[in-house]
Amino acid sequence: MLAFIAFFVAPVGYAVYLSLFIKKRSGFGPAKDVFGGLANYVRAFQDTDFLQSLAHILVFGVIQIPVMLIIATALALVLDAAKGSASRFFRTAFYLPYTVPSVIAGLLWGYLYSKNLSPFNQITGLKTDFLSSQVVLFSIGNIVTWTWTGYNMITLYAALQNVPTDIYEAARIDGATGGQLTRYVKLPLLRPTLILTGIFSIIGTMQIFSEPFVLRPLGYVPDNITPNTYLYLTVARDGNFGYGAALAVLLALFTLLLSGFFLRYAADGGDT
């Protein structure tokens, strides 16, 4: 309980407290933090850069999360069907990217993305600029998918392993083919795990930071590519701790809301 207060309640409380202060200046010299009430929150809802960052992450999530989970599910099903050392090898191989810290992954992909050195460009003879501001969001999506697909696959695979084999036997006795087994038995059984990985992915998506941040020095990556980079710059670059705290609080609420909607939607889907 003490730990909960020290490591959860206190920081959140401090963030909320900080978010009520605005910077005030008169002429030169240091800014003073004065009580501003909800001014920072009002500013956030009028801040097109911040709202855009939310839009970015929504687009990102709507595309990246399903793609990643579909690939992860497919891989888990394949691995579950295949047995033996090959299965073990691929399990480890797909999981490996997750063990690479995201900063390192960003640097690695940063090299693979650089216009004149990229192996893709050298093989295909194209001059694709993966770091151009129009496609950089997709390039980041690719890094995130690369990192997390294997992780989600393992979770889903573990869920499949926990299914008692007599269920499969019963299905087979009823005459189910492999495809039907997957469609009507395995996938429904995976549903709770998919919801879980979905929630984790939503939360993870909202927190994306290191990938865009590592790519920043390599090209033009907008300040507000994700809400977290925008928040970070507000505090670390502009020194506005109050506004940063307000953004953090809003972001936490937004994540909570999104997760709530997803859970609701997923549960409703289960009823039909």
Place this chain on the structure above:
Amino acid sequence: MKKAALFVTLALGLSALGSAYAADPAFPKVDAGKKVTLEVWSWVPGLDKTVAAFTKAYPNISVKVVNLGGGPNTYTKLQTALKAGSGAPDVAQIEYGFLPAFADTGGLQDLSKYGANDYKKYFVPWTWGQVSPEGSAVYAIPQDTGPFAMVYREDILKKYGVAVPKTWAQYAQAASVVNKKSAGKVKLGNFYSTFAPWFMALAWADGAQFFKRDGDGWVQTLNNPSAKKVLNYWYGMIKKGDVSTINAFSADYWNAAGAGTVASNFEAAWGPGGYAGSMKDKSAGLWRAAPLPQWTASSTIKSGNWGGSSNVVTTQSKNPKEATLFALWLNLSSSAISANWVNGGLFPASDAGLDLPVLHEKTKNPSKFFGGQDISAVYTQASKGVNVNFQWAPWFPFANDNFNKQIDLMIKGKLTPDQALDAWQAETLADAKKEGYTVR
């Protein structure tokens, strides 16, 4: 024969003495009996070696060097420590452009209280304006500078029959020749599209003023005539494909420069060290340095500055007097300036330091990488041509990032250079006002 040898020895001895005396002013006296420990945050490689010489001269002051590697992370850490009210070092290194933002936190000591103004005369004139914008309070001691000059591949210019350009008109002409003759494979120059200070240094050389203190507020003119002139000039070359737009410090850039597909660039005085380090095995000995091209042919070289840094003393320091002494010693004593140059490639802000023999050694890098040319002579000349009245604003870090946004739109053809600069001005101004600055 003997006489000549004696004369040489004498001359060498005298010049050594002369430079030593010229570079070392009398440093402020501190209480010799007081034991003090200073913590220093810096990104200068090998600073610990320099510090050893300091503790030899001042045995009671021990110095703990923390190398944070430089860049945004260092600033974040310092910013947070200043905000938190504890954990900041006694002395920290900050680039000139970012200094006002830190002065603005109230976390920096006014060093004029510790006699810093007495040392103004020992520094390259324009650097003092950077650390003491109003001419009274002194927020930092200048450390190194980045006056601008041109670096180029002598072999490639020869190959395409192009003379070293002395004016911007000649440069554009040469860029077009190289592009045509090489069928687009080789570019004479490169535009660093994500480094505002690089662009600003080019405009600075033309007398541009981006920020100015005015009474109790500020004037911001990011879209000033010089900036428009410089950006339109470069945009013309970008559109024709005569120059490339590869990012600074990227693997792409080093590869292109090493392979000879980019034949020249404009780099600060600390740049050649990076060339020597990043292209060790490629193109060594082929590079040369020349003064920045000028808008009108003239014998006086006007230049700007990119980067360079200063040493601040934080208000959290318990020994600001000793910290000020250290910052002065680090940037004015000939032994420290020499070590900073040899280990970290810091081009001194000290006036006398520019003449130190070690800077002009042709057998050592970066001069060695530049074919044994005394490139420091080129940069010393550039340093003397830097406009003194240039100022930065506390919200420069924001302007710095916003520049990238506008230039990105310009290169994609969505904004003209003038529109890009106007947008840069408008968006930065709006943000500065939101942050509570009085600015117009």
